Amino acid sequence: MQYDLHIHSCLSPCADREMTPATIAGLCALNGADVIAIADHNSALNLPAAEKCCKAYGVKLLPALEANTAEEIHLLCYFPTVQAALAMGDALYESLPEFDWDPAIWGPQWVMNEDDEIIAQPKKLLTAAAGLTLEETARLCRSLGGISVPAHIDRDSYSLLSVLGLWPEEPEFLLAELADPNRAAALTAAGLVPPSLHFLTGSDAHCLEALRTEFPLLDEGCPLRSLLK
Amino acid sequence: MTNLELEGLGFVPAGPVPEHEVTGGFCCDLLSWAMSRCTEGKVWFTVMGNINTVAVASLADAAAVVLCQEATWMPDALERAAQQGVALFTTDLPAYEAALVLARRLGQL
Numbered sequence: 001m002q003y004d005l006h007i008h009s010c011l012s013p014c015a016d017r018e019m020t021p022a023t024i025a026g027l028c029a030l031n032g033a034d035v036i037a038i039a040d041h042n043s044a045l046n047l048p049a050a051e052k053c054c055k056a057y058g059v060k061l062l063p064a065l066e067a068n069t070a071e072e073i074h075l076l077c078y079f080p081t082v083q084a085a086l087a088m089g090d091a092l093y094e095s096l097p098e099f100d101w102d103p104a105i106w107g108p109q110w111v112m113n114e115d116d117e118i119i120a121q122p123k124k125l126l127t128a129a130a131g132l133t134l135e136e137t138a139r140l141c142r143s144l145g146g147i148s149v150p151a152h153i154d155r156d157s158y159s160l161l162s163v164l165g166l167w168p169e170e171p172e173f174l175l176a177e178l179a180d181p182n183r184a185a186a187l188t189a190a191g192l193v194p195p196s197l198h199f200l201t202g203s204d205a206h207c208l209e210a211l212r213t214e215f216p217l218l219d220e221g222c223p224l225r226s227l228l229k
Numbered sequence: 230m231t232n233l234e235l236e237g238l239g240f241v242p243a244g245p246v247p248e249h250e251v252t253g254g255f256c257c258d259l260l261s262w263a264m265s266r267c268t269e270g271k272v273w274f275t276v277m278g279n280i281n282t283v284a285v286a287s288l289a290d291a292a293a294v295v296l297c298q299e300a301t302w303m304p305d306a307l308e309r310a311a312q313q314g315v316a317l318f319t320t321d322l323p324a325y326e327a328a329l330v331l332a333r334r335l336g337q338l
Contacts, residue, residue, distance in 0.1 A: 071279060133279075133303070164281040165260035170305070 002215035004028065005037040005062060005224070006076060006151065006177060006202025011046045013107030013127060016207040020116050021046050023208070025053035025061075031213045035228060037064035039076055039202075041126045042092040044085035045111040051082050052114040062227060065089055066151060067141075068127065069134045074151035074158040076177060076202075077141040080227045084144040091140055095131030096124045134160070138171035147223055152179040152204060154187065167193050174223045177202050181216065198222055230334060232293040232316050235272065238330050240295050240318040243302050247314045249292040254331045256324050260285050267291055272331055274324040276300040283310045283317070292316065297324040 007024055008015040021038060028036045036059055038050045044065045054061035063085035067075045079085040103109070106127070111120035132140065141148040150160035153176045160176070161167070176193060178184060181201040187193045198219065205211045218225065232249045236242055252270030257263045258277050267273050267289040274295050275282060283306050286294045293316040296302055302310075302317060310317045320327050332338050 071277065135303075162261045163259060163277075164279060165264045165285055166281050168279075168281060 001034045001218040002032055003035045003218045004033055004203050004212050004215055005200055006204045007036060007038050008206045009038045009040055009046045010110045011040040011043055013109050014206055018208050020112050021050035022053045022114060022116050025057045025059060027211050029057035029059040033059050033215055035060040035062055037062040039064040039066040041066055042068055042130055043126050044089035047082045047085055049112050049114045067092055067137045068129050069137045070129055070131055071134055071163050072129050072158055073134050073160050073163050075137050076149040076151045077146050078224055078227055079146040084146060088141060088144055092130045096128050101125040135171050149175045149177055151177045154178050154180055154183045174198060175200055235293055235318055238334055240320050243317040243319050244307050244311050246316040251292045254328045256328055274327050278302040278306055280306040280309050283315050286315045287313045293318055295320055295327055297322060297327050
């Protein structure tokens with residue numbers, strides 16, 4: 001099963017405007033993906049369109065979002081249904097700070113339909129840190145039937161290891177995402193991650209050029225498979 | 230000075246304060262950064278009230294950690310600090326102003 005489980009759509013203000021759910025689904029299908037996840041910052045509002053587009057193009061959608069916790073740790077959250085992802089997105093949105101922001105500086109936030117039309121623009125800045133801690137975010141994700149995965153733990157910013165320094169005992173994570181999959185062995189050998197941890201690697205694509213043309217394969221034992229049934 | 234004087238400077242103890250010599254101040258919110266830079270005897274000013282802050286402070290043998298600008302300590306952080314003998318405080322002051330209070334006391338201004 002060829003995957004890319006970390007793609008941003010034009011709902012993320014930092015992503016290119018061409019990254020509509022329809023375009024992402026179409027290109028990923030063309031490139032040979034079996035399963036993809038559109039994981040926008042703190043929101044799942046583009047997933048209803050993504051689900052329709054993925055179905056039309058014959059690629060599986062794993063409902064997802066990328067929470068930015070109160071500690072500014074990016075936590076990917078994967079769900080069994082779009083509805084569960086939307087519920088998580090609602091809770092995160094509720095907890096986001098109210099402050100005036102300029103779309104000209106931060107970028108616009110487009111909720112799209114399956115026909116590439118803008119149907120809404122959320123008022124709060126989605127890339128801000130939510131009011132929920134890492135533990136609260138992971139707990140909420142689990143309560144909605146989801147699985148949370150610390151994102152790009154090998155990066156210097158917005159990653160669990162860069163912010164917290166040490167791997168936490170709680171909450172327990174089964175998986176982590178690496179920007180560079182080759183770093184898994186070194187992180188494990190250094191004792192920075194638990195030995196039983198599964199790894200994913202995502203493109204974290206914010207523009208069309210960054211979408212994968214070659215995909216990694218989802219491990220047989222990957223816990224996310226339970227969400228894909 | 231020792232960390233027992235911090236309360237007198239207006240910092241509020243969040244748990245037991247085992248005595249520790251104070252050598253200076255340190256400001257940082259990124260724990261991976263603090264791990265290699267916070268050194269023995271420092272009073273560490275931060276807004277990160279996570280349990281890992283306590284672990285980093287313990288590793289560095291910091292004199293105290295002051296949680297600034299009304300940020301709150303997580304309950305497990307308080308528990309771990311009591312076990313490991315790390316002195317935790319809170320203050321309403323922003324980190325910059327809190328650090329100035331310590332700097333004045335240490336004669337660094």
